[in-house]
Amino acid sequence: MIYVWIALAVILLLLGVWLLKLLFFKPCNINHFFGRVMLKFILGYPELLSTVRMLERFGFHGHNKKLNDESEARAAKQAAMAKRSLNILRSYNRDKLAPGEQLSYDIMEWFIRDVVDGEQFRHNSYPVNQLFGVQNQLPTFMVSMHQIKNKRDARYYNIRLSKVKRKFEQVVESLKIREQKGVIPPKFVFEKV
Numbered sequence: 001m002i003y004v005w006i007a008l009a010v011i012l013l014l015l016g017v018w019l020l021k022l023l024f025f026k027p028c029n030i031n032h033f034f035g036r037v038m039l040k041f042i043l044g045y046p047e048l049l050s051t052v053r054m055l056e057r058f059g060f061h062g063h064n065k066k067l068n069d070e071s072e073a074r075a076a077k078q079a080a081m082a083k084r085s086l087n088i089l090r091s092y093n094r095d096k097l098a099p100g101e102q103l104s105y106d107i108m109e110w111f112i113r114d115v116v117d118g119e120q121f122r123h124n125s126y127p128v129n130q131l132f133g134v135q136n137q138l139p140t141f142m143v144s145m146h147q148i149k150n151k152r153d154a155r156y157y158n159i160r161l162s163k164v165k166r167k168f169e170q171v172v173e174s175l176k177i178r179e180q181k182g183v184i185p186p187k188f189v190f191e192k193v
Contacts, residue, residue, distance in 0.1 A: 026088050030097060034104055037085050037112070044069070044078065051145045064146065065156035067163045070134070070170035072177065075122060082115040123178045126185040127171060130192030134171050138164065 027033045042048060046066035049055055055063065089112060094105050127133055142161070148154050178184070 026091055030092050030101055030105065033088065033092070034108055037089075037108065040081065044074075047141055047145070050147075051141070053147075061152065061156070064153065065159040067138075067160055067167045070167055070174065072170075072173060075174075079115065079119040079122075082112050082119075086112045086116055123174070123181050123183055125183075126178075126189060127174060128193055129185060129189050133193070134168060135193060138167065 027036065043063075045068050046063035047068045049063040055061070086109070089105065089109055092105065094102055097105060128135055142157070146153075146157055146160065148157055
């Protein structure tokens with residue numbers, strides 16, 4: 001009987017180590033790493049999750065009461081996560097991967113490297129312009145993408161509405177940083193917005 005308990009303890013220990021590596025460190029299988037990176041990325045964008053509606057079929061709805069975090073702190077956290085993910089990815093030996101995994105490796109490396117390299121240019125854009133920006137994308141999202149089929153959806157819609165002011169404050173904060181750095185759109189952009 002003691003051997004059964006020891007075997008069970010060893011199995012649980014191995015499962016725990018595997019789970020820790022999967023969630024926080026370098027997973028043994030690169031495909032698990034690919035899945036983890038993409039899942040962490042997409043979970044950071046609740047508006048995208050509501051648009052693609054991929055979690056609802058599994059009974060997850062909590063993201064429908066959130067808006068994307070546009071804060072500087074979130075952007076810095078995203079950049080740090082990308083750097084860490086790139087280091088983990090590059091710790092895998094690409095030459096030992098199957099051809100399909102090598103292609104996935106190359107695509108993932110391009111995706112993450114683009115985020116890492118783009119960090120230095122994060123404030124070199126006009127997030128509010130005459131064509132795109134929170135001023136027109138958020139109302140469009142709330143009208144077109146946030147589905148209301150029941151009382152929970154309606155409650156989540158109202159919760160999202162209560163967060164609109166904070167989202168605009170985050171965008172204004174990023175605009176002020178751009179202004180301090182001298183990244184100011186041309187005058188016609190202000191008039192069109």
